[in-house]
Amino acid sequence: MNQIKRASKLAVFCYSFGDLASQFVWAFVGSYLTIFYTDIVGLAPAAISVIMLGARIWDAINDPMMGAIAERTHSKWGRFRPYIAFGCPFLAIFGVLTFTNPFSGTSTAGVVWAAITYVIAGMLYTLVNIPYGALAGVMTEDAEQRVKINTSRNIGMNVGMLIVNACSAPLMLALSGKGATVANSRGYTMVAVIYGIISIPLFLILFFTAKEKIQPQRQAEKFSLKDAIGNLVKNKYLMLLCLIMLLVMTAFMGRMAILSYYVIYCLGSFELIAVIMTVPTVLTILGSFFVPIIVKKFGKRNVLMGTTFIQAIGLLVVYFAPFDNVPMVLTGCVIFGLFNIAMPVTLSMMSDSVDYMDLKSGVRTDGTAYATYGLATKVGNALGGSVGVILLASFGYVANQQQTVAAMKGINLVVNLIPAILYILASLCCLFWKMSDKDADEIREKLKVRDEK
Template sequence: MEQRKQASRAAVICYGFGDLASQFVWTFVGSYLTIFYTDIVGFAPIVVSAIMMGARIWDAVNDPLMGAVAERTRGRFGRFRPYIAFGCPLLAIFAVLTFTNPFGGNSTASIIWATFTYVAAGMLYTLVNIPYGALAGVMTEDADQRNKINTSRNIGMNLGMVIVNALSAGLALRFSTAGAAVADGKGYMTTAIIYGLVSIPLFLFVFATSKENVQPVGEPQKFSFTGTINNLVKNKYLMIVTLVMALQMTAFMGRIAVTAYYVIYCLGSFTMIGLVMTIPSIGGIVGSLFVPYFAKRFGKRNVLIGSMIIQGIGLLIIYAAPFDHMNMVLAGCWIFGLFNVGFPMTLSMVSDSVDYMELKTGIRTDGTAYATYGLATKLGNAIGGSAGVLILGLFGYVANAEQTAEALKGINMVVNLIPALLFFLAAAACFLWKMSDGDAEEIRKQLREKHSKAE
């Protein structure tokens, strides 16, 4: 029987700790930094939009560079694991710094500081998470185990979101100035410190338990930025799954960036943030338990399509719900969450696209391919945050004030309707993917034969 290199059971389980750690730093930043900028620091929506989109323009260059550097790294700890171990403390530090405003107010110095800390935090997220994502594709040659590894990651992501969404508002309010009705700058910064300290050992668990079993054949290619981009663009399946991820992440992560506005102003309660944002994450954990079974039975692409369509329906239910009809709002949240299971599928499809490209060209691009996932995550968060606050401004949003009916309509549209439409578009884009799971397995079989001859 053909022997496939596989990850240990401990590695599969502990792999999810990496995305759990990421939620403590990056999801907290994504969920609360926008409202920290507008309601605490006092930045105008257009300033927030400029900071976030400027950072993402830089990421379009930085993320593929990091992927290329990582996949060319050779050392005793492998190509990807060292960046997880040595980068996670710096990521935690800069996640805290984004919630500081040492110059006070919305001065030019404050804008420069906010830009510097946000860009640096994004670069450090890239430094840690692109190697972390690429690691999943080199831990095993077995397709079913890859699905399990990425399911472990999805469970870690949703568990992290449950904790962050359930605790953040309460913690931020608890550590704010006594008597505050909503969280202030001190509360946000203290919460970020706690989360940063928790994230570091979780990342180190991944470093300690994982092993890079799939190695590229031959010496690494000499680095060329244009060559790196060409390798990505020529991989048609990577481009398809990147398009899907960009739409999927803008819908999901972008929504997270502005959900606090919906809960505070539409539902009328800061403390409700925990409930409304936690339910979808709990649903995601439950739904993720069934992903390996359904992926094996129906195929990755079909599971992905179905999950995103039903997520969109859940958001439409929330959008249609009157603001005082909490049962309808929560029902939509549960539907949205239970089918939040598409991320393991897109990650496994990235692995399939890497295998496809290696067979076609002889070049294995784990790092740069997974850079597209990290870039899609940050783009989604930034587009949702920056475009979201701009749209809110157009509808007449005013920070820390009672909103007009028009402004409330704009908030509901940005948080629920637009993400639903993006999920439907992402599901439609999946039909461009023509590689079946059987085709992907045949590609891996040919690669194993090729590697065994080269050894």
């Protein structure tokens, strides 16, 4: 029998650089674009909601297409790596353009500018990150190393978020001019420029160190959107994972998109944004180091089910904390952050779902599977941000004003209680995952025997 193909230790480590780079662009967009639109540009909440949801409707078509195109790519660099190298400069540029708007937010031109820059930035994120995510499934045949690769990614993601969360607010204030107490347009734009410049070499390091070890056993057929969607829908485990990640990412990224409102208007301090966003991220990085150990002991499904439920408890602690009780708020943030390991676990489970479908149908769908998974995360992000800002308006939120008691209660509910409920639902969905880690190992052994014939 042939030796199991594995990634190098350097490749496993440098795989983290892809999500580290992504966070400099996309975490900044996810955390600050909504408040930039409302408080700086002056866009109406309804307009923001339409822009974000419209972009995700397009992603429903664009993302599977990108995954299928990547699967069918043939180059000396492989199927997935070229998109990372050649797409990252354009992603950085449009990450900056989303934080510019030369028109009034109340004008048609202002809305159109915001829509175009946001949609194109999302498409470029797809162009780079779907191939990046698919790489994890083709860098190694070793199940434990796949967990390590996705753990490396999770660490990179959270280090990126840590830097963005800790540095963005102080940097924006510093770049907004002397004596600024809240960030202005220049502050947002200049920070986006800095992050974009940092992201490009990180993506290129990933490109040069990652290698594609697993190749499809047969040539991919001519792209058919109908067939691609059909293969994905038939994969029951992939569909379940997408539902779980839709719930988790609606809670997580949606919360990040509007967390600034809670800190500024409920806790009463722009400077506290860095603390409230940084504390959970530091704990997430710490918790990520234990993922391979606890997954090996308890299994991927059980770890995912337990940690998402505990995250809900952390958010409930924050929700019930009085606004002047910052220690209690931080306690909830610690609980929430320490158990925030859904990403590496679900990514490893996604590789299991691809192997399952490969054995069942003979079709390997690394790219389109990750595209579907990624779409679920992006839809969750958009739903959380767009629906969240509409809910804030319904509770009486008014930009740049002292909020009423009802508005502050509404902000707390949207930022903390609703995400807690979504995490509980995600935890319950895990009960429907019936493939054990032992089953997944047996599937890989059968694939290996099949491919050696």
